[in-house]
Structure formats: C-alpha cells, structure tokens
Amino acid sequence: MFELRKVYIVGIGFTKVGRHFDKGLKDLFAEAAWKAIEDAGNVKVQALVVGNETSSSLQDQDNLGAYLAYYCGLGKIPAWKAEAACGSGGAAFLTGYALVASGLYDVVMVGGVEKLTDARTQDTTWALAKAAEAEYEAFYGLSFTSLNALFMKYYMDKYGVTRDEMSEWAVLMHENASMNPYAQLRFKVTREYVNKSRVIAYPLRLLDASPISDGASALVLASEDVAKKLTDTPILVAGVGAATDDIYIASRDRLDMLIATVLASKDAYKMAKLEPSNIDVVEVHDAFSILGVLDLEDLGFAEKGKAAKLLAEGAFRPGDKPTVNPSGGLKARGHPVGATGVYQIAEIAMQLRGDFPGIKVDGAEVGLAQSIGGAGTFISVVILKR
C-alpha cells in the first residue's frame, strides 16, 4: 500500500450545543473556528471544508464554504462544503484529511455548522427528510423518526430485546452528558422515565431520540512538520474509512445492521493496523438509541443482537474498554447534524490529549469516531491515536 503522508489534529474548537436563538450560522461557526485556530497557536489556515446539511433549506444559503471563510475572516482561501446529510461532518473531515495527506495544503480547517432551532418544526423535519429517498420515501411522509422506529422494532423482535434494556442507552447518555459542560441535555434520567416517555413512532419514544440542536465545531489539521512545531500534543489520524448503503432502505438485505459501518470500519482498522479490542474510547452516532446499539455491534464491540443486553448489564461505562460516548452522544450532548461528525472527532482527540472537559477516559491511547448520514446511508469512521 502507498504510504500516506501523516495528518495530525492540532486545533480544536466548538460551541455549546443547544438552542442559540441569538446566533446565526456565521456567528456559531466563527466561535468554533477561532477557538480552533487559537488552540493551534494562531496558525494561518490554508483551506476550509465545512459540513452542513440544511443551510440551503433553512437559511437559503448555499456557497457555504466561501460564506464562512468570508464572515470568519479566514481570508480568500479555498473553501467549500461537503454534504452527506447528518454525516456531512464526517465527509468534510475526509475531504480535509485528503487535502493535507495529498500534500496540496499543510494546514486545513475542517468544520461543521448547523442551525436548526429557528425554523418551524415542520420545516426542520422536512429539511432533514431530504436525506432519505425523495421519491419513494420522503414523498410518502417517511421521516427519520419513522425509519429508525422500523429499525428498532425489527431489532427488538429479532433479538428478544426488552423496552427496559433499550432504555438503558438514554440512561447512560444522559448520565455522561450531565458531566459535559457543553452538552444540550444535562439532566439524568431513569429507565422508568424513558419507558414512560411519549411514543413518537412505535416503539420509539421521545427519550430514544436526540434533540434538535444548533452548534458548530472546527478542527485544524496539519502535516507532520507543521504539527510538531505547533503543539506538544498532536493527535494522529491513524485510520479513515467510509462507505454507503442503499438509500432506499426497502432494497436492503438486512435491517438489523448498518453494513456501511462494517465496511467503513474495516478500512479504518486496516489503515490504522488496529482491531476493535485496541480501542479505548468511541463516539458513535446515536441519533436514536437503536442506532447506538447497532453501531457498537457493527464496529465490532459486541456480537450482533447483544449490545443492548450488554449495555443493560452494565457494559460500555466510563473506564470500560471501549468507553462509549463520554460526551453524552447525539442523544444528550445534542445533534447539530452537519457539525456532529466533527464534534465527535474533536471529542475523541480531546480524550487522547487528556483535556476533555467532561468524563475523562484516563490513559486513552486510541479512539474511534463514527458518523452516519441518512438511515445508515453514508458512514465514516475515523481512528485517532495519541
């Protein structure tokens, strides 16, 4: 295999996740971008790739790369947007990674921004539904809530998983988020509370779902030479992978797994020369609790059908290997969709640097972030190493 030029994360910045009624896209992104630049020793960024899903629908703003480069005062640098629905942050990261690994640029900013809370609920739901198949799914009123309810029903029936066991996902995520200063949902919940929350699309309940969020996140990536000059704690991008699956889910072979996670992680593990057993900490894409459960299985941390049960028995807690979503995950940290994939990578990098502001995974050497666009339609996996 061709030896890739090494790429490091040298700067990290993000906003609090939540309802930012006082801030627009550009305000949110500027905060994240300049925090990341400051964290990277005020380095000059040579290019920007930004992930976003809904700015075209909700803010009527395209050309988002140039828009943000201008308003954030980054100069007349190359800048464009990467889009893969809620996996846009992962797609932006892959793009920025390749821009540095290729040698085209030495310092690239990868970011994500999303502003969902200002719109009417039906507009936000519709904007997000555009990630599904427009003619055969979204047109008939299918939303991501109903798609994930389908996954959940099928999984619970096939593997005999109880409501009580599924609820443990939310319990753990809220507990982790309660320690995370920038998380959106910082309250703890009990199994009973989750079990009795409102049914959104049977069997999926309100507490199985991530909130609607605003937020922005940014990373500065650099080549080895530059990275070692800028920081004592550069974090190596050890492996990356991505894959897609049939966007029209009726055509898929299986509904109890996201095959794109398996394919993407296979590539990332191979490139990093690592296995699931090497991973100390993960941030997985749990827009709904069922996705978190599938993710752990598809990434190789549990046998198929076993993750929810293991979780209910007490696995995947802080200190376990892997520790799962110490941020609180999409479920409780929040899910500013196009920014989420970049938040996850930032969180893993901070765990490895030892400066994550919430639950710390002591001595973590290797971490993994997984991002999903659509109903498992686009998936990226990034493995980082201290």
Added chain:
Amino acid sequence: MFELRKVYIVGIGFTKVGRHFDKGLKDLFAEAAWKAIEDAGNVKVQALVVGNETSSSLQDQDNLGAYLAYYCGLGKIPAWKAEAACGSGGAAFLTGYALVASGLYDVVMVGGVEKLTDARTQDTTWALAKAAEAEYEAFYGLSFTSLNALFMKYYMDKYGVTRDEMSEWAVLMHENASMNPYAQLRFKVTREYVNKSRVIAYPLRLLDASPISDGASALVLASEDVAKKLTDTPILVAGVGAATDDIYIASRDRLDMLIATVLASKDAYKMAKLEPSNIDVVEVHDAFSILGVLDLEDLGFAEKGKAAKLLAEGAFRPGDKPTVNPSGGLKARGHPVGATGVYQIAEIAMQLRGDFPGIKVDGAEVGLAQSIGGAGTFISVVILKR
C-alpha cells in the same frame, strides 16, 4: 514543496446538455458515469464525489453522493457531495483529486449533475440565488443576472468597451457550439442579433446569458500505476488551485476583476510550473459574457480592460493560443451548474487526447479549465497536460 502523487484522468463521460424532460437526476448521472467507466476500460471505481448546487431545493434530495452511487450501481463505495454553488463541479474535482493524490484511493469518480428545467422559473431563479449572500443580497431580490449586469456596466464604463465589442463573446461561443454535437444552443448569431436581444438587467441582454440547462458529467481519476494499465492516453492533472472572495460583493475592493481567479490560477500555474503563455486551450466560466471577458484577463491571457477589445478584433479563435471555449462555453454549450466544472475539465482532457467531438485544437499539449461559484466567490483552476 512536498512531491504530490501523480493523478491522471482515465475516463470521461457526459450527457448532452439541454432540456431533459424525460430524465431525472439519477438517469442523467448514470449515463455520464457509465460512459466514463466504459471509457476507462470498465474499471471498478472506489469512491465518488459529486458536484451539485440545487438538488436540495429543486428535487428535495440531499445525501446525493450515496443516492447516485446506489442508483448508478456503483456499489457501497464512499460517496458524498461537494458544493460551491455553480463552482460545485470544480470543488468535486479538487476533492477527488486529493483523494487519489493522498493515496487513500487509486480510482475515484468525480462527477456533477444538475436538473434545472423541470422547476418553475421562479423556483430555479431562487434556488440559484442561494449562492449569493442570503441576508444582504438575495433577500433584497438580487439575482445572478443583476449581479453580473453590475459587473458588466462597471467594466464597460471603466474601459470604454462598446456594446458591439461585448456582443462578440456570444457570437464566438455560438459559432463554437454550432460544431459541438452535445451543446445546448447550436445556432449561430450575429452581433446585431445579440445587440438587439431583450434587456434582462441593463446593460445585460438575453444573449449575454447562458441558458438554463440539465446535464451530467463524470471523470475517472486514477493513480499513475493504475492509469498506465488502463489507457494509452492518460491525461495528467498538472496543476490545481482554488480561492474564494467576499461573498457580499459590496465589500470587495474591485468589481472589474475576480481576484479569486488570480489567486487560484497563481497556485495552479506554480504547481504545474507553467505560465499563461504555455496554455494551448482553455474552458472558462462564462455564465454571462462579462465573466468570460474578466476570466481571460484574470487568468493572464489579456491585460486588464483589453480582453473584450482583443476578442472583437479577432483573438481567441480556434487555432489561436489560447483557443477559448471550443465547446461553446457556458454561453452556448450550456450550464448545468453543478456539472459545468466537470464538463470543462472533460472537454480540456478530450482536446489533449485529440478526441473532442467538436472543434479540435490540433496539437494541444496543455489546457486549463476555470470554474466559478457565485459572483466570483469560489473559483477553481485546473491545468491538464498530455
């Protein structure tokens, strides 16, 4: 400078540009994609990056990379969208170039697709206007026609350029397009016809504008090893560059040049170790005739203020160095916005291979393609070598 891994164009495919009332996004892209794959000796593509501007607005379809990979039967490969307004094709190319140059993949498809003609005119105009600044420009009714009228008025006044001289752009483009079997506007026009065409936004007339188009285009990029196995005529990507400018044009220093063209081409020339005088053939982004004129100056083919006059005196014709837009340009080949940047690169590559189906530039060794997103807001420049 770090030595970049060489990247070659090994496969080219596109549809006729025009009104495809019988074809959707997926049908158009499948035609282009499979022509490109066939042209590349039926190679297996490892990843897809697709440029598009308006599918979110006009087809309610996001997650376009995965959508097209699925419907075109490309397999569960990594796939996402790159967006930089009408420069999206250029952004997709830069992404795909970096994916191969980095060594992450050996064979990557870069494509573009746009479907504009099915929508109501006001919807298309609005979808395209999202490339401008949403709050300070588009909100007040500014469209790309009015923005370009502003550029045109300023340029004509400042440099004393006549209506007759400006009209020569359309005359040449329609003449070139008349020889191009896949062009949208294959009729010739006279200066008088252009001069008397309807005023759209003074001083811009209907014949100064490119048409509303559907179309799809695809390229297969490959590493050196793979390229030399697949084809006897691999085309080297010798130089790439990109830059942005203030999206809010009221804040720009100058309106008689697109500074992003200057910056992007400087990088591309430097990487290719070439100068404007080395370029045999160019495809420039002439969504409006004024842009074509500015492009030639900003790329270094004419002094500032002189390109329209040189053109009217007979320069830039087939056989001249450089030959300008032998395809007919956006003006007459057509402008399926997110696909246009990929069409241009495909056209230059075919000129260098010697199999362009329209006007051939005999013995061309080096060519350049320039793509614009917004009002000169994102610009990419790609230099190809035989």
